[in-house]
Amino acid sequence: MHKRFMLMQLILLCALCSRAAMAEDWPTYNHDVARSGVTNETLPADLHEVWVYRSPHPPRVAWPGPAKWDGWNKVYDLKDRTNFDAAFPVVVAGDRAYFGSNVDDKVYCLDAATGEQRWAFYTEGPVRLAPTVVDGRVYVGSDDGHVYCLDAVSGELIWKHRPGPEDRRLIGNGRMISAWPVRTGVVVMDGVAYCCAGVFPSESVYLCAIDAATGRQLWRTSMTDLPAQGYMLASATRLYVTTGRDRPVVFRRENGERIFQMTGGRGDGGTYALLTGDTLIYGPGKTGEMFVTGEQQRDQLASFQGNHMIVAGPMSYLQTDTKLTALDRATYLDLHTQRRVATTQMNQIAERIRKQQATIDAEELRELRARMMALSARIDALSQRMNECYKWELPTTHNHALILAGNTLYAGGQNSVIGVDAVTGKEVWQADVDGAALSLSAANGRLYVSTDRGTIHCFTGQSQ
C-alpha cells in the first residue's frame, strides 16, 4: 500500500510539474473554452487580499432555486441545474480584470492591481455570464439580446450583433429583456465568436457564428426543443451547449449543424460542464453528480458524486458537498467499464431466475446461482479496486467552486476560500471572503474570488 501510494504521489507530481509556472491570463470563464478551470501558473504561496470590489446590490439570478424535493422519488435537497449567474466571475487579460453585472447591466473593467474601475459599458439588459477577452477585445452577451465587442482598453463599442430574429422585448423575471437573451457567454476561436440566444424553445433558440473582427454573422442555426443557458464550450471541431435542467447538445463548429444531445437518465442535466478533448463532463444533475461521456459519444460512460471536477492528466479532482478527492480517473473508468459489464450479466441472471424459477431445473438453478455468486465476488473486487483509485480525500465544506493553479487547488466555500496541495491533499492556505465563493479565477499572480453577495476579492503575494 505504501509503495502504491508513493508511486501515485510520483505520478501526481509528474503530471503537475509538467506545467510551467509562468504568469498566464484567464481570458474567459474557467480559463479556456474547455472551461477546464486549470492554469499552468502557480500562484504565490503567501496570497493576501489586496482589494475588494463590492457591488451595491447582490447578483440577481435568472432563475430561482430548485424545488425543495422530488416527492415522487423521495429525493431531498435537489441541486440547482440552472445556476450559472449567482456571482460576477472575473476574467483577466494583462493588468485588467473584467466582469459583467446582472444587476446594473454593465460590463466592468478594473485595474487588476488596485481594483479601481477603468471603464464600464452599459448594455440594455443583465449581463449574466462573464466576458471573453481575445486580442484586445472584450466579447460579451447580454439579456438585451445582443453580443457586444468592446475595446479592452477603452471600453468603446466596436460592434454589436443581435442573433435573434427581431428586437422583441418582454418581462423576464422582473426585467425588461429580449425574448432572445444571450445566456451562453461568448466563445471565441480562430477569429469566430460563437454564442446562443433564446430561452423558450417555442420561440426558437439560435446558435450563431460571428466574424469576431467585424460582427458580421457567418451562420445561424436554431433549436426548437431546448434552451441555451450556461457557459458554452468548444473543442477543435465542436460546440457544446448546456441547456439548463436538460442535458447538453453538441454542434459542429464549422456550420452549427446539430450532432446530438447527450443521453442519460432523468434529472441528470445541468449548466456546469467542462471538456477534456471531446469528452464532456457535466452536472450537477438533481443530486450532485458529474456525468462523464465517452470521447465524441453521446452516452454516459460513468458518473461521479460531485459538484465540480478538475481534470489534470490522468487525475481528476472532485468537489462534493463534504469533501475534495483526488481520483486516478483513467484507471477508475477502466474498472468502471468492467464492473458495468459484470453487473449487467448478473442482473440478467437474476432476472432469469426470478421469471423462470418454476421452469428451471435444479441443476441449472444451482449453476446460475453459482455464476451469480462469482459475478458478485468480481463486482465486489472491482468496487474495491475502484475505491483504491481515490488517492486522497480532504473533508471540507468548501463545495462551491474549484480551480487548479499550478500544483494548488483552490476551493470556494461559505465565507472562505482554501488552497489545497494537489499532490498531498493537505490544506495549505485559507482566507475569508464575504459570502459564498462561487467563482474563482487565477491569473498573473492573483486569485480572484467572486461571491454571491456581488463581492470580488483579489488576493496576491507579498512581493506583487
Place this chain on the structure above:
Amino acid sequence: MFFRNLILLVLMLAMPAHVAAQTSGTLKPVAGWTIGESHFDGKRLMPAHGRWVGVLRGNARVVGTQVQAIVMDGRSHSFQVSDNIAAMDLPRQTLTLEAWVVVRRPQPWGGIISALRDNGDDERGYLLGFRNDRFCFALASEATGKLTYLEADRPFDTAKWHHVVGTYDGTTMRLYVDGRLAATSTQQSGDVLMLPTGWFELGAYRDDDEFFPMQGLLHEALVYDGVMSETQVKRRYAAKLDRLPAVETLDEVSRLRVHGPFAQFVSADQVRISWETSEPTPSVLEFGPAMDQMRRYVDAQPKVSHSFVLNIGGVNEKAVLHYRIIQPRNGGEVKTRIYDFECEFNDAVVPPLPERPSPYPEDDRSAMYRAIARQMIDAANFRRGYCLVLGAEEGRLAYELARLSDMQIVAVESDPARAQTARRKLDEAGLYGTRVSVLHVPLGMEAKLPFAPYFANLVVSESMLLRGELPCSSEEVYRVLRPYGGVAYLGQAAWATSGASGTPRLTAGALAQWLHDADVSQGESRWLEEGGVFWLHRRGALPGGGDWSHQYASADNSAAGGDDLVDDDLRVLWWGRPGPRPMPDRGARNPAPLFTHGNLFVQGNRILFGLDGYNGTVRWSVQVPEFRRANLIRDCSNMAAAPDHLYIAGGSRAFALEAQTGICSRSFEVPPVRGAGQLEYDWGYIGVVGDLLLGSSTVRGGAYLGDEGEWYNDDTPGEIGKVVSESLFAYDRKMGKLLWTHDAGVVVNATITVRRDTVYFLETRDPALKPRITGRFEGNLPQAMHLVALDLATGQEKWARSVDVSMFRYMAYLVAGEGAIVAAGSDARRVYHLQAYNDTTGEPLWQYSTDTRKKHHSGWLDHPVVVDQRLFANRHTFELCTGEVLHINEWDFHGCGIMSASNQTMFQRMSFHGMWDLDTGKRKELAGVRTGCWLGLIPAGGMLLAPESSAGCSCTHAIQTTVSFIPRKSDRR
C-alpha cells in the same frame, strides 16, 4: 458487499416457506416487522422475521433515532404485506400477535395487524386492533365460524405508547395491554378459520370491502406460532417501554380556535403576522430565528383579530424564521405548532432605496417634477408594476417616479447621448438596474415600440411633459398598456412652457387628434386641463378575454373560461416568479391558479401569490401554513376569486383577501352543523357567484394534504376516498350575512356546480352513510344518490332526482353547460361513464360508457370540458344535449394533467405544455416547460397562463418557471 446482499435477498425470496418457529422454551416470531433504517427504505418494510415484505401505501414519515416508528395518517397509510393471504402459511392452531403502537384517533374499526374477513355471515381470520377507544383482539375458529371481538377493559391513551398482545391457545383468547391481562374469552376453540383469499395488512383494518387505517404511530408488529406467556408479555413490555420515540404533540390549532395565521412581507425588512381567534381574547406571538431565541409579543387586548409587524432587517434572505401563537387557557397556555417563515419568498418587496443625493439639480422644477410624478402614481393606483416613460430625456421624471413608488421604470429615449446621460445619473442615484433601466429606442409617429403588449401599468412621457412632443403613435401606447386598469397619463405641464419662449405648446386638439389612432372605447378617459393639458386614460377589460375564477374556470366546472382570444399560435408574453421552490410537488393534484380582472392568483405549498397577470409582477405573497389542499380528483379547490377579492378556505373559515394587496378584509365561519356532536368541521367547497359566497362543511381531516409525494393515481384505499360535506351554505360576501343552509344529506364536494341561478350536486340522503370519521366516501359511491338542484339565491330545493352513480369509484364529477348537466366517473375496471341530465328538470338525457382511452398517467381520471354545446371527455367529443359522438381522438399524449379550454383551443400537458385546436384537432406543444398533474394551464384574459406547477419533477424539462403566452395575432406591432 451490496451485490452480495442482493444475491442473498434473491436467494432468500426463492426459498420455500419455512414454518419452524418455536423452539423449546423460546417463542420466536414467524413473521415480524420493525420500523428502522435497516428495514425500511421509505416504501418497503423488510421483514425482521419471516420473509414477507410490507409495502407502504402513501408516503409516511419515520420518527425517532435509535428506535423508530412510522407516523400513520389515518387516511392513506398502511403496509400491505400480502393480497394473497393463503400463500402466507400463517399459524392456525396457536398464535400470538404483538404490536407497539400509539393510536391517536379512536374509531369504530381499527387495525394494527389485520388478517380477517368480516362480511356478514362470512367471518374468518384474526385481528389485533381497536374498536373505538379500546384495543381488541378478534379471532374466528373453525368451530364457530364467527369472529369474537375481545375488547380491553379500559380505554387507551391517545398520547402514549401501548404494548398490545393477543394470544390464542386453541381454547382461550387473551388480550394484554401494557403487560397486563385486559380481557379473556373461551368462545373460540380449535384451529383458526383462515380466509382463502384476502389481505394481510399492518396499520389498518382491511377486508374485501372495508379499509380503516389507524392514525398514530407504529413501531413493531409480530406474529408468533405459539402462545406467549403472561410473564413473557410483561418482560417484553418492560424491555422496550422507555426506548420508544417521543409521542409528537398533536396539532392544537383546532383546540386553540386560532384561524390563520397569515405571514406577509410588508417591506424588505418587515413582516406582518396576523391571525384571528374565535372569541375575543388576549393572544401572544412567539417569533425568532431559532427555537431557543423566540421573543414574545403580547397582544393583551381581548379581541378577535391579532396582528404584529416585526422587524427582520439584517436577516439573511435564505433564513427560515419561526413563530407560534399562544393562547391563555385555564390559567395556563396552549400553543400552536411551530410555523416557519421563509425569508427567501420575498418576491413581493423591492429593495430599499439607497440614501444618495439626487443627481439632478435642486432647481425651480424639482418640486414640479415631484408633484407631477405623484399625480401620475396616484392616478395609476398600482402599488407595484411597470411604468413606461417615453422620451425619457435625462431620466429626471423616471427618477422621481422610482423614488415615489415601488414600480419598475422602463425609460425609453431615442437620443443615444441623452440615454447615456440618463443611465449615468440614475446609476449615480443607485437606481439603475434595480429600479430603472434606460433603453435607446427610436421614437416617432411611425416607430414601433420593441415591447410585447400589455406590460405597462402606467405610461407617461417626459418629452411630452416638457416639450409637447408626441413620442409615438397612440396605437403603440395603447398596445403596451395593461388591460384592466393600466393608466396612460400623457400631456404637457404648464410649468414647462411658462416663461420659456419657443417651447412648443401641446394643445388639447392636437392630443385628441393623436388619440384617433387608438381605439380607447374600452376604458375611461379624462381630460385634465389644470396645470397643463393631460389625457388620463384607464384601460378597460380586454374584449374577448375570459376569466378563470374557479378550479374549473367558473363555478359551472366547465373548465372553459370563454376566452375568445387564446388560440394555438402562441408567443411568450412574460415569465417570472413563482419558480418551483415555493410550489407543492407536482403530483399531488393541486389547486389550479385563478385569474380575474387582470389578477393572477397562484397557490404554492402553503403560500399564496397575487400577481399582475399581464406582466408577472408579484404584488403580494402570504405564507399560510395551515392552508393546503390536494387530490382535487376527489375534492374541490380551496380558493375562488371575484374581481376584487381572492377567497380562500382554511380550517373552519373562509377568508377574503384583497386582490391588490393580499390583506384579509373579512372572514366567514362554517355555520354549525346539525348533529355535529364532538366532531369539528372545516370549510370544504368554496365558490363565488355575484355577491354570494358558497361554502360547505367537511369533517375536519377529510381534505387531502398531499405532503408525502402522493400521486393519487391508482385504486388505493385512503387515496380514492371522495371528500364529502354535510351541509352547503351561502353567505352574502359583502355583508357577511349567512343567507341559507342546505343540510339534507351528504354532498360530494367535487360535484358542487353552479350555473346561472341553480346549484347542482350529488348527494346521499341516507344518514347512515355519513362518513363521520373520515369525511370521505371510500370506494364506490353509495347506491342511494340524488342529483339535486337548489335555487342559488334562497337555497330552496328545485328538484332532486335519484340517480345510479354507484359505479363511480375513482372519482365523481359534475359539469354544467347550456341545457345539460353531466356526471362523470370511472369504475373499478376503469370504464369511463357519462350521464347527462336536463339542467332544468333533471330528466335523463343520455349516458355513455366506454373504456378509458388513455390507459396511463391518469387517463381514467379525466375531467370533462364543456365549450358551448360540445362536451370533451375521455378523448371523445359529444354533442352536449344529445350525447352524439362527434369525434374520437385517436392520438396519445404523455402527461398526467387534465384539460382546460378557450373557445378555440384545448390545453393539456403532452410532453410539454400542449394544445389542440378544437375544430381541426391539430396539436402543438410549447417545448421546454411542463405543467403539473392536474389543471395548470388556464386560458384567460387573452393569455395562456401557466404558473409553475412542475416542481420536484426529476425530468429533464429544461425550464421551471411561471410563464404567460399570448396569441401571435395579439402581438402584432
